[in-house]
Amino acid sequence: MIVDSHQHLWTADYGWLADPALARIRRDYGVEDLRRNLRAARVDRTVLVEAGRGEAAETTEFLATAADTEEIAGVVGWASLTDPALAETLAGHRAGPGGHLLVGIRDQVQGHPDDDYLDRPELRAGLRTIADAGLVNELVVRVGQLPAVARAAADLPDARFVLDHLGKPRITAGAAGLDQWRSLVAPVAARPNVVAKLSGLVTEADPTGWTVDDLRPFVAGAVELFGPDRLMFGSDWPVCELAATYTQVRDALEQILGGTPDAIFATTAISTYKLEIE
Incomplete structure:
Protein backbone atom coordinates (compact mmCIF):
# COMPACT_ATOMS: atom_id res chain seq x y z
CA MET A 1 0.00 0.00 0.00
CA ILE A 2 1.39 3.39 -1.07
CA VAL A 3 -0.39 6.53 0.16
CA ASP A 4 0.25 9.95 -1.35
CA SER A 5 -0.44 12.47 1.41
CA HIS A 6 -0.59 15.53 -0.84
CA GLN A 7 -2.23 15.97 -4.23
CA HIS A 8 -4.55 18.55 -5.77
CA LEU A 9 -7.30 18.91 -8.34
CA TRP A 10 -8.23 22.19 -10.01
CA THR A 11 -9.65 23.89 -13.07
CA ALA A 12 -7.81 26.28 -15.35
CA ASP A 13 -9.76 29.29 -14.07
CA TYR A 14 -8.21 29.27 -10.57
CA GLY A 15 -6.98 32.82 -10.04
CA TRP A 16 -3.43 32.04 -8.95
CA LEU A 17 -2.84 30.12 -12.19
CA ALA A 18 -2.92 33.41 -14.13
CA ASP A 19 0.78 33.88 -13.31
CA PRO A 20 2.63 33.47 -16.67
CA ALA A 21 5.19 31.27 -14.94
CA LEU A 22 2.45 28.73 -14.29
CA ALA A 23 1.25 28.36 -17.89
CA ARG A 24 2.48 24.76 -17.96
CA ILE A 25 -0.07 23.72 -15.32
CA ARG A 26 -2.88 26.11 -16.28
CA ARG A 27 -5.42 23.51 -17.31
CA ASP A 28 -8.10 21.34 -15.79
CA TYR A 29 -6.82 18.46 -13.65
CA GLY A 30 -9.55 15.98 -12.79
CA VAL A 31 -10.03 12.53 -11.37
CA GLU A 32 -9.13 10.69 -14.58
CA ASP A 33 -5.84 12.62 -14.77
CA LEU A 34 -5.19 11.59 -11.18
CA ARG A 35 -5.97 7.93 -11.83
CA ARG A 36 -3.66 7.80 -14.83
CA ASN A 37 -0.79 9.19 -12.77
CA LEU A 38 -1.49 6.91 -9.82
CA ARG A 39 -1.30 3.86 -12.07
CA ALA A 40 1.97 5.05 -13.59
CA ALA A 41 3.53 5.77 -10.19
CA ARG A 42 2.10 2.66 -8.47
CA VAL A 43 0.26 4.65 -5.82
CA ASP A 44 -2.90 3.27 -4.21
CA ARG A 45 -4.57 6.05 -2.21
CA THR A 46 -4.25 9.82 -1.81
CA VAL A 47 -5.17 12.76 0.36
CA LEU A 48 -6.74 15.57 -1.68
CA VAL A 49 -5.62 19.01 -0.45
CA GLU A 50 -7.27 22.38 -1.05
CA ALA A 51 -5.81 24.08 -4.08
CA GLY A 52 -5.74 27.78 -3.28
CA ARG A 53 -9.20 28.78 -4.43
CA GLY A 54 -9.97 30.16 -0.99
CA GLU A 55 -13.67 29.31 -1.06
CA ALA A 56 -15.77 27.01 1.11
CA ALA A 57 -17.41 25.74 -2.08
CA GLU A 58 -14.14 24.11 -3.12
CA THR A 59 -14.13 22.01 0.05
CA THR A 60 -17.75 21.03 -0.56
CA GLU A 61 -16.90 19.98 -4.11
CA PHE A 62 -13.77 18.07 -3.07
CA LEU A 63 -15.65 16.10 -0.41
CA ALA A 64 -18.30 15.09 -2.94
CA THR A 65 -15.58 14.10 -5.42
CA ALA A 66 -13.79 12.04 -2.79
CA ALA A 67 -17.00 10.25 -1.90
CA ASP A 68 -17.21 9.05 -5.51
CA THR A 69 -13.49 8.30 -5.93
CA GLU A 70 -12.10 5.21 -4.22
CA GLU A 71 -8.52 6.38 -4.62
CA ILE A 72 -9.09 9.52 -2.51
CA ALA A 73 -9.04 8.44 1.14
CA GLY A 74 -9.32 11.89 2.73
CA VAL A 75 -9.68 15.61 2.07
CA VAL A 76 -7.81 18.53 3.61
CA GLY A 77 -10.22 21.36 2.93
CA TRP A 78 -9.85 25.12 3.03
CA ALA A 79 -11.23 27.39 5.71
CA SER A 80 -10.17 30.76 7.02
CA LEU A 81 -8.51 30.46 10.41
CA THR A 82 -10.03 33.83 11.31
CA ASP A 83 -13.60 32.85 10.42
CA PRO A 84 -15.70 33.62 13.54
CA ALA A 85 -18.12 30.88 12.45
CA LEU A 86 -15.37 28.31 11.83
CA ALA A 87 -16.94 25.63 14.03
CA GLU A 88 -20.23 25.95 12.18
CA THR A 89 -18.41 25.87 8.82
CA LEU A 90 -16.71 22.60 9.75
CA ALA A 91 -19.96 21.08 10.96
CA GLY A 92 -21.63 22.05 7.70
CA HIS A 93 -18.95 20.33 5.65
CA ARG A 94 -19.24 17.19 7.74
CA ALA A 95 -22.99 17.10 7.30
CA GLY A 96 -22.75 17.14 3.49
CA PRO A 97 -21.85 14.50 0.90
CA GLY A 98 -18.45 12.99 1.70
CA GLY A 99 -18.28 14.85 5.01
CA HIS A 100 -16.86 11.80 6.76
CA LEU A 101 -13.77 12.16 4.54
CA LEU A 102 -12.81 15.59 5.91
CA VAL A 103 -9.51 14.96 7.71
CA GLN A 110 2.28 31.38 3.35
CA GLY A 111 0.43 34.23 1.65
CA HIS A 112 0.73 36.52 4.68
CA ARG A 120 -1.98 36.29 16.52
CA PRO A 121 -4.70 35.41 19.06
CA GLU A 122 -7.37 35.03 16.40
CA LEU A 123 -5.14 32.56 14.51
CA ARG A 124 -4.51 30.51 17.63
CA ALA A 125 -8.25 30.44 18.25
CA GLY A 126 -8.81 29.07 14.74
CA LEU A 127 -6.16 26.40 15.19
CA ARG A 128 -7.78 25.41 18.47
CA THR A 129 -11.22 25.17 16.85
CA ILE A 130 -9.88 22.81 14.19
CA ALA A 131 -8.16 20.68 16.81
CA ASP A 132 -11.30 20.57 18.96
CA ALA A 133 -13.16 19.25 15.92
CA GLY A 134 -10.73 16.33 15.75
CA LEU A 135 -9.16 17.54 12.52
CA VAL A 136 -5.55 18.07 11.48
CA ASN A 137 -4.17 21.60 11.29
CA GLU A 138 -2.38 21.56 7.93
CA LEU A 139 0.19 24.35 7.54
CA VAL A 140 1.68 25.64 4.31
CA VAL A 141 4.24 28.24 5.36
CA ARG A 142 7.39 29.95 4.17
CA VAL A 143 10.64 28.96 5.82
CA GLY A 144 10.71 32.24 7.77
CA GLN A 145 7.38 31.33 9.39
CA LEU A 146 8.71 28.11 10.91
CA PRO A 147 9.44 29.62 14.36
CA ALA A 148 5.77 30.60 14.64
CA VAL A 149 4.81 27.02 13.73
CA ALA A 150 6.96 25.71 16.59
CA ARG A 151 5.32 28.14 19.00
CA ALA A 152 1.82 27.21 17.87
CA ALA A 153 2.54 23.49 18.25
CA ALA A 154 3.94 24.09 21.73
CA ASP A 155 0.90 26.18 22.70
CA LEU A 156 -1.53 23.48 21.47
CA PRO A 157 0.13 20.19 22.48
CA ASP A 158 -3.06 18.18 22.01
CA ALA A 159 -3.53 19.39 18.42
CA ARG A 160 -2.20 17.50 15.39
CA PHE A 161 -0.17 19.60 12.95
CA VAL A 162 1.08 18.72 9.49
CA LEU A 163 3.89 20.77 7.95
CA ASP A 164 3.62 20.85 4.18
CA HIS A 165 6.68 20.69 1.92
CA LEU A 166 9.12 20.56 4.89
CA GLY A 167 8.42 24.27 5.43
CA LYS A 168 9.54 25.22 1.91
CA PRO A 169 13.34 25.31 2.34
CA ARG A 170 15.41 27.45 -0.04
CA ILE A 171 16.93 24.51 -1.88
CA THR A 172 18.34 26.71 -4.63
CA ALA A 173 20.48 28.47 -1.99
CA GLY A 174 22.51 25.32 -1.47
CA ALA A 175 24.40 25.02 1.82
CA ALA A 176 23.12 28.36 3.07
CA GLY A 177 19.54 27.30 2.44
CA LEU A 178 20.14 23.98 4.16
CA ASP A 179 21.69 25.63 7.24
CA GLN A 180 18.84 28.14 7.51
CA TRP A 181 16.18 25.46 7.16
CA ARG A 182 17.78 23.07 9.66
CA SER A 183 18.07 25.77 12.31
CA LEU A 184 14.45 26.85 11.88
CA VAL A 185 12.82 23.44 11.43
CA ALA A 186 14.59 21.75 14.35
CA PRO A 187 12.32 23.37 16.99
CA VAL A 188 9.30 22.31 14.91
CA ALA A 189 10.57 18.73 14.73
CA ALA A 190 11.08 18.79 18.50
CA ARG A 191 7.31 19.03 18.93
CA PRO A 192 5.91 15.48 18.94
CA ASN A 193 2.53 16.69 17.64
CA VAL A 194 3.98 17.81 14.28
CA VAL A 195 4.25 15.56 11.23
CA ALA A 196 6.02 16.77 8.07
CA LYS A 197 5.56 16.03 4.40
CA LEU A 198 8.36 15.09 2.03
CA SER A 199 6.58 16.99 -0.72
CA GLY A 200 6.97 20.03 -2.93
CA LEU A 201 10.76 19.79 -3.00
CA VAL A 202 11.29 19.64 -6.76
CA THR A 203 9.65 23.05 -7.17
CA GLU A 204 11.63 24.56 -4.29
CA ALA A 205 14.75 23.37 -6.12
CA ASP A 206 15.60 24.60 -9.62
CA PRO A 207 12.55 23.42 -11.57
CA THR A 208 14.48 23.33 -14.83
CA GLY A 209 17.57 21.54 -13.60
CA TRP A 210 17.10 19.91 -10.18
CA THR A 211 18.87 16.68 -9.33
CA VAL A 212 18.30 14.00 -6.72
CA ASP A 213 21.46 15.20 -4.99
CA ASP A 214 19.91 18.68 -4.60
CA LEU A 215 17.08 17.15 -2.59
CA ARG A 216 19.08 14.55 -0.69
CA PRO A 217 20.40 16.66 2.25
CA PHE A 218 16.95 18.06 2.97
CA VAL A 219 15.33 14.62 2.95
CA ALA A 220 18.16 13.23 5.08
CA GLY A 221 17.80 16.14 7.49
CA ALA A 222 14.07 15.53 7.77
CA VAL A 223 14.60 11.84 8.52
CA GLU A 224 17.17 12.76 11.18
CA LEU A 225 15.02 15.42 12.84
CA PHE A 226 11.49 13.99 12.54
CA GLY A 227 12.13 10.28 12.12
CA PRO A 228 10.25 8.09 9.61
CA ASP A 229 7.20 7.79 11.86
CA ARG A 230 6.55 11.54 11.52
CA LEU A 231 7.21 11.88 7.80
CA MET A 232 4.88 11.32 4.83
CA PHE A 233 5.41 11.02 1.10
CA GLY A 234 3.54 13.63 -0.91
CA SER A 235 3.67 14.16 -4.66
CA ASP A 236 2.32 17.73 -4.71
CA TRP A 237 0.84 16.79 -8.08
CA PRO A 238 0.02 18.60 -10.31
CA VAL A 239 2.17 21.49 -8.99
CA CYS A 240 5.13 19.15 -9.37
CA GLU A 241 4.62 19.15 -13.14
CA LEU A 242 6.40 22.51 -13.22
CA ALA A 243 9.55 20.47 -12.56
CA ALA A 244 8.85 16.74 -12.78
CA THR A 245 6.27 14.10 -13.49
CA TYR A 246 4.40 12.37 -10.69
CA THR A 247 6.47 9.23 -11.26
CA GLN A 248 9.76 11.16 -11.21
CA VAL A 249 8.86 12.66 -7.82
CA ARG A 250 8.12 9.25 -6.34
CA ASP A 251 11.23 7.70 -7.90
CA ALA A 252 13.48 10.49 -6.61
CA LEU A 253 12.28 10.04 -3.06
CA GLU A 254 12.57 6.26 -3.31
CA GLN A 255 16.14 6.63 -4.57
CA ILE A 256 17.11 8.91 -1.69
CA LEU A 257 15.48 6.69 0.94
CA GLY A 258 16.74 3.44 -0.56
CA GLY A 259 13.24 2.06 -0.96
CA THR A 260 9.71 2.77 0.20
CA PRO A 261 9.73 2.70 4.01
CA ASP A 262 6.26 1.73 5.15
CA ALA A 263 5.96 4.61 7.61
CA ILE A 264 6.83 7.33 5.10
CA PHE A 265 4.88 5.81 2.22
CA ALA A 266 1.76 4.69 4.07
CA THR A 267 1.31 4.26 7.80
CA THR A 268 2.18 7.78 8.97
CA ALA A 269 -0.45 9.25 6.65
CA ILE A 270 -3.01 6.62 7.66
CA SER A 271 -2.53 7.30 11.37
CA THR A 272 -2.14 11.09 11.13
CA TYR A 273 -5.30 11.58 9.09
CA LYS A 274 -7.14 8.57 10.57
CA LEU A 275 -7.76 7.25 7.08
CA GLU A 276 -10.08 4.30 6.69
CA ILE A 277 -8.27 2.14 4.15
CA GLU A 278 -9.05 -1.53 3.67
Missing part, protein backbone atom coordinates in the same frame (compact mmCIF):
# COMPACT_ATOMS: atom_id res chain seq x y z
CA GLY A 104 -7.94 18.41 8.01
CA ILE A 105 -8.08 22.12 7.27
CA ARG A 106 -5.51 24.34 5.57
CA ASP A 107 -5.48 28.12 5.27
CA GLN A 108 -2.91 29.85 3.05
CA VAL A 109 -0.61 31.07 5.82
CA PRO A 113 3.90 38.64 4.80
CA ASP A 114 4.12 38.53 8.61
CA ASP A 115 6.47 35.79 9.78
CA ASP A 116 4.70 35.83 13.15
CA TYR A 117 1.20 35.59 11.66
CA LEU A 118 0.39 32.36 13.52
CA ASP A 119 1.10 34.09 16.83
Whole structure:
Protein backbone atom coordinates (compact mmCIF):
# COMPACT_ATOMS: atom_id res chain seq x y z
CA MET A 1 0.00 0.00 0.00
CA ILE A 2 1.39 3.39 -1.07
CA VAL A 3 -0.39 6.53 0.16
CA ASP A 4 0.25 9.95 -1.35
CA SER A 5 -0.44 12.47 1.41
CA HIS A 6 -0.59 15.53 -0.84
CA GLN A 7 -2.23 15.97 -4.23
CA HIS A 8 -4.55 18.55 -5.77
CA LEU A 9 -7.30 18.91 -8.34
CA TRP A 10 -8.23 22.19 -10.01
CA THR A 11 -9.65 23.89 -13.07
CA ALA A 12 -7.81 26.28 -15.35
CA ASP A 13 -9.76 29.29 -14.07
CA TYR A 14 -8.21 29.27 -10.57
CA GLY A 15 -6.98 32.82 -10.04
CA TRP A 16 -3.43 32.04 -8.95
CA LEU A 17 -2.84 30.12 -12.19
CA ALA A 18 -2.92 33.41 -14.13
CA ASP A 19 0.78 33.88 -13.31
CA PRO A 20 2.63 33.47 -16.67
CA ALA A 21 5.19 31.27 -14.94
CA LEU A 22 2.45 28.73 -14.29
CA ALA A 23 1.25 28.36 -17.89
CA ARG A 24 2.48 24.76 -17.96
CA ILE A 25 -0.07 23.72 -15.32
CA ARG A 26 -2.88 26.11 -16.28
CA ARG A 27 -5.42 23.51 -17.31
CA ASP A 28 -8.10 21.34 -15.79
CA TYR A 29 -6.82 18.46 -13.65
CA GLY A 30 -9.55 15.98 -12.79
CA VAL A 31 -10.03 12.53 -11.37
CA GLU A 32 -9.13 10.69 -14.58
CA ASP A 33 -5.84 12.62 -14.77
CA LEU A 34 -5.19 11.59 -11.18
CA ARG A 35 -5.97 7.93 -11.83
CA ARG A 36 -3.66 7.80 -14.83
CA ASN A 37 -0.79 9.19 -12.77
CA LEU A 38 -1.49 6.91 -9.82
CA ARG A 39 -1.30 3.86 -12.07
CA ALA A 40 1.97 5.05 -13.59
CA ALA A 41 3.53 5.77 -10.19
CA ARG A 42 2.10 2.66 -8.47
CA VAL A 43 0.26 4.65 -5.82
CA ASP A 44 -2.90 3.27 -4.21
CA ARG A 45 -4.57 6.05 -2.21
CA THR A 46 -4.25 9.82 -1.81
CA VAL A 47 -5.17 12.76 0.36
CA LEU A 48 -6.74 15.57 -1.68
CA VAL A 49 -5.62 19.01 -0.45
CA GLU A 50 -7.27 22.38 -1.05
CA ALA A 51 -5.81 24.08 -4.08
CA GLY A 52 -5.74 27.78 -3.28
CA ARG A 53 -9.20 28.78 -4.43
CA GLY A 54 -9.97 30.16 -0.99
CA GLU A 55 -13.67 29.31 -1.06
CA ALA A 56 -15.77 27.01 1.11
CA ALA A 57 -17.41 25.74 -2.08
CA GLU A 58 -14.14 24.11 -3.12
CA THR A 59 -14.13 22.01 0.05
CA THR A 60 -17.75 21.03 -0.56
CA GLU A 61 -16.90 19.98 -4.11
CA PHE A 62 -13.77 18.07 -3.07
CA LEU A 63 -15.65 16.10 -0.41
CA ALA A 64 -18.30 15.09 -2.94
CA THR A 65 -15.58 14.10 -5.42
CA ALA A 66 -13.79 12.04 -2.79
CA ALA A 67 -17.00 10.25 -1.90
CA ASP A 68 -17.21 9.05 -5.51
CA THR A 69 -13.49 8.30 -5.93
CA GLU A 70 -12.10 5.21 -4.22
CA GLU A 71 -8.52 6.38 -4.62
CA ILE A 72 -9.09 9.52 -2.51
CA ALA A 73 -9.04 8.44 1.14
CA GLY A 74 -9.32 11.89 2.73
CA VAL A 75 -9.68 15.61 2.07
CA VAL A 76 -7.81 18.53 3.61
CA GLY A 77 -10.22 21.36 2.93
CA TRP A 78 -9.85 25.12 3.03
CA ALA A 79 -11.23 27.39 5.71
CA SER A 80 -10.17 30.76 7.02
CA LEU A 81 -8.51 30.46 10.41
CA THR A 82 -10.03 33.83 11.31
CA ASP A 83 -13.60 32.85 10.42
CA PRO A 84 -15.70 33.62 13.54
CA ALA A 85 -18.12 30.88 12.45
CA LEU A 86 -15.37 28.31 11.83
CA ALA A 87 -16.94 25.63 14.03
CA GLU A 88 -20.23 25.95 12.18
CA THR A 89 -18.41 25.87 8.82
CA LEU A 90 -16.71 22.60 9.75
CA ALA A 91 -19.96 21.08 10.96
CA GLY A 92 -21.63 22.05 7.70
CA HIS A 93 -18.95 20.33 5.65
CA ARG A 94 -19.24 17.19 7.74
CA ALA A 95 -22.99 17.10 7.30
CA GLY A 96 -22.75 17.14 3.49
CA PRO A 97 -21.85 14.50 0.90
CA GLY A 98 -18.45 12.99 1.70
CA GLY A 99 -18.28 14.85 5.01
CA HIS A 100 -16.86 11.80 6.76
CA LEU A 101 -13.77 12.16 4.54
CA LEU A 102 -12.81 15.59 5.91
CA VAL A 103 -9.51 14.96 7.71
CA GLY A 104 -7.94 18.41 8.01
CA ILE A 105 -8.08 22.12 7.27
CA ARG A 106 -5.51 24.34 5.57
CA ASP A 107 -5.48 28.12 5.27
CA GLN A 108 -2.91 29.85 3.05
CA VAL A 109 -0.61 31.07 5.82
CA GLN A 110 2.28 31.38 3.35
CA GLY A 111 0.43 34.23 1.65
CA HIS A 112 0.73 36.52 4.68
CA PRO A 113 3.90 38.64 4.80
CA ASP A 114 4.12 38.53 8.61
CA ASP A 115 6.47 35.79 9.78
CA ASP A 116 4.70 35.83 13.15
CA TYR A 117 1.20 35.59 11.66
CA LEU A 118 0.39 32.36 13.52
CA ASP A 119 1.10 34.09 16.83
CA ARG A 120 -1.98 36.29 16.52
CA PRO A 121 -4.70 35.41 19.06
CA GLU A 122 -7.37 35.03 16.40
CA LEU A 123 -5.14 32.56 14.51
CA ARG A 124 -4.51 30.51 17.63
CA ALA A 125 -8.25 30.44 18.25
CA GLY A 126 -8.81 29.07 14.74
CA LEU A 127 -6.16 26.40 15.19
CA ARG A 128 -7.78 25.41 18.47
CA THR A 129 -11.22 25.17 16.85
CA ILE A 130 -9.88 22.81 14.19
CA ALA A 131 -8.16 20.68 16.81
CA ASP A 132 -11.30 20.57 18.96
CA ALA A 133 -13.16 19.25 15.92
CA GLY A 134 -10.73 16.33 15.75
CA LEU A 135 -9.16 17.54 12.52
CA VAL A 136 -5.55 18.07 11.48
CA ASN A 137 -4.17 21.60 11.29
CA GLU A 138 -2.38 21.56 7.93
CA LEU A 139 0.19 24.35 7.54
CA VAL A 140 1.68 25.64 4.31
CA VAL A 141 4.24 28.24 5.36
CA ARG A 142 7.39 29.95 4.17
CA VAL A 143 10.64 28.96 5.82
CA GLY A 144 10.71 32.24 7.77
CA GLN A 145 7.38 31.33 9.39
CA LEU A 146 8.71 28.11 10.91
CA PRO A 147 9.44 29.62 14.36
CA ALA A 148 5.77 30.60 14.64
CA VAL A 149 4.81 27.02 13.73
CA ALA A 150 6.96 25.71 16.59
CA ARG A 151 5.32 28.14 19.00
CA ALA A 152 1.82 27.21 17.87
CA ALA A 153 2.54 23.49 18.25
CA ALA A 154 3.94 24.09 21.73
CA ASP A 155 0.90 26.18 22.70
CA LEU A 156 -1.53 23.48 21.47
CA PRO A 157 0.13 20.19 22.48
CA ASP A 158 -3.06 18.18 22.01
CA ALA A 159 -3.53 19.39 18.42
CA ARG A 160 -2.20 17.50 15.39
CA PHE A 161 -0.17 19.60 12.95
CA VAL A 162 1.08 18.72 9.49
CA LEU A 163 3.89 20.77 7.95
CA ASP A 164 3.62 20.85 4.18
CA HIS A 165 6.68 20.69 1.92
CA LEU A 166 9.12 20.56 4.89
CA GLY A 167 8.42 24.27 5.43
CA LYS A 168 9.54 25.22 1.91
CA PRO A 169 13.34 25.31 2.34
CA ARG A 170 15.41 27.45 -0.04
CA ILE A 171 16.93 24.51 -1.88
CA THR A 172 18.34 26.71 -4.63
CA ALA A 173 20.48 28.47 -1.99
CA GLY A 174 22.51 25.32 -1.47
CA ALA A 175 24.40 25.02 1.82
CA ALA A 176 23.12 28.36 3.07
CA GLY A 177 19.54 27.30 2.44
CA LEU A 178 20.14 23.98 4.16
CA ASP A 179 21.69 25.63 7.24
CA GLN A 180 18.84 28.14 7.51
CA TRP A 181 16.18 25.46 7.16
CA ARG A 182 17.78 23.07 9.66
CA SER A 183 18.07 25.77 12.31
CA LEU A 184 14.45 26.85 11.88
CA VAL A 185 12.82 23.44 11.43
CA ALA A 186 14.59 21.75 14.35
CA PRO A 187 12.32 23.37 16.99
CA VAL A 188 9.30 22.31 14.91
CA ALA A 189 10.57 18.73 14.73
CA ALA A 190 11.08 18.79 18.50
CA ARG A 191 7.31 19.03 18.93
CA PRO A 192 5.91 15.48 18.94
CA ASN A 193 2.53 16.69 17.64
CA VAL A 194 3.98 17.81 14.28
CA VAL A 195 4.25 15.56 11.23
CA ALA A 196 6.02 16.77 8.07
CA LYS A 197 5.56 16.03 4.40
CA LEU A 198 8.36 15.09 2.03
CA SER A 199 6.58 16.99 -0.72
CA GLY A 200 6.97 20.03 -2.93
CA LEU A 201 10.76 19.79 -3.00
CA VAL A 202 11.29 19.64 -6.76
CA THR A 203 9.65 23.05 -7.17
CA GLU A 204 11.63 24.56 -4.29
CA ALA A 205 14.75 23.37 -6.12
CA ASP A 206 15.60 24.60 -9.62
CA PRO A 207 12.55 23.42 -11.57
CA THR A 208 14.48 23.33 -14.83
CA GLY A 209 17.57 21.54 -13.60
CA TRP A 210 17.10 19.91 -10.18
CA THR A 211 18.87 16.68 -9.33
CA VAL A 212 18.30 14.00 -6.72
CA ASP A 213 21.46 15.20 -4.99
CA ASP A 214 19.91 18.68 -4.60
CA LEU A 215 17.08 17.15 -2.59
CA ARG A 216 19.08 14.55 -0.69
CA PRO A 217 20.40 16.66 2.25
CA PHE A 218 16.95 18.06 2.97
CA VAL A 219 15.33 14.62 2.95
CA ALA A 220 18.16 13.23 5.08
CA GLY A 221 17.80 16.14 7.49
CA ALA A 222 14.07 15.53 7.77
CA VAL A 223 14.60 11.84 8.52
CA GLU A 224 17.17 12.76 11.18
CA LEU A 225 15.02 15.42 12.84
CA PHE A 226 11.49 13.99 12.54
CA GLY A 227 12.13 10.28 12.12
CA PRO A 228 10.25 8.09 9.61
CA ASP A 229 7.20 7.79 11.86
CA ARG A 230 6.55 11.54 11.52
CA LEU A 231 7.21 11.88 7.80
CA MET A 232 4.88 11.32 4.83
CA PHE A 233 5.41 11.02 1.10
CA GLY A 234 3.54 13.63 -0.91
CA SER A 235 3.67 14.16 -4.66
CA ASP A 236 2.32 17.73 -4.71
CA TRP A 237 0.84 16.79 -8.08
CA PRO A 238 0.02 18.60 -10.31
CA VAL A 239 2.17 21.49 -8.99
CA CYS A 240 5.13 19.15 -9.37
CA GLU A 241 4.62 19.15 -13.14
CA LEU A 242 6.40 22.51 -13.22
CA ALA A 243 9.55 20.47 -12.56
CA ALA A 244 8.85 16.74 -12.78
CA THR A 245 6.27 14.10 -13.49
CA TYR A 246 4.40 12.37 -10.69
CA THR A 247 6.47 9.23 -11.26
CA GLN A 248 9.76 11.16 -11.21
CA VAL A 249 8.86 12.66 -7.82
CA ARG A 250 8.12 9.25 -6.34
CA ASP A 251 11.23 7.70 -7.90
CA ALA A 252 13.48 10.49 -6.61
CA LEU A 253 12.28 10.04 -3.06
CA GLU A 254 12.57 6.26 -3.31
CA GLN A 255 16.14 6.63 -4.57
CA ILE A 256 17.11 8.91 -1.69
CA LEU A 257 15.48 6.69 0.94
CA GLY A 258 16.74 3.44 -0.56
CA GLY A 259 13.24 2.06 -0.96
CA THR A 260 9.71 2.77 0.20
CA PRO A 261 9.73 2.70 4.01
CA ASP A 262 6.26 1.73 5.15
CA ALA A 263 5.96 4.61 7.61
CA ILE A 264 6.83 7.33 5.10
CA PHE A 265 4.88 5.81 2.22
CA ALA A 266 1.76 4.69 4.07
CA THR A 267 1.31 4.26 7.80
CA THR A 268 2.18 7.78 8.97
CA ALA A 269 -0.45 9.25 6.65
CA ILE A 270 -3.01 6.62 7.66
CA SER A 271 -2.53 7.30 11.37
CA THR A 272 -2.14 11.09 11.13
CA TYR A 273 -5.30 11.58 9.09
CA LYS A 274 -7.14 8.57 10.57
CA LEU A 275 -7.76 7.25 7.08
CA GLU A 276 -10.08 4.30 6.69
CA ILE A 277 -8.27 2.14 4.15
CA GLU A 278 -9.05 -1.53 3.67
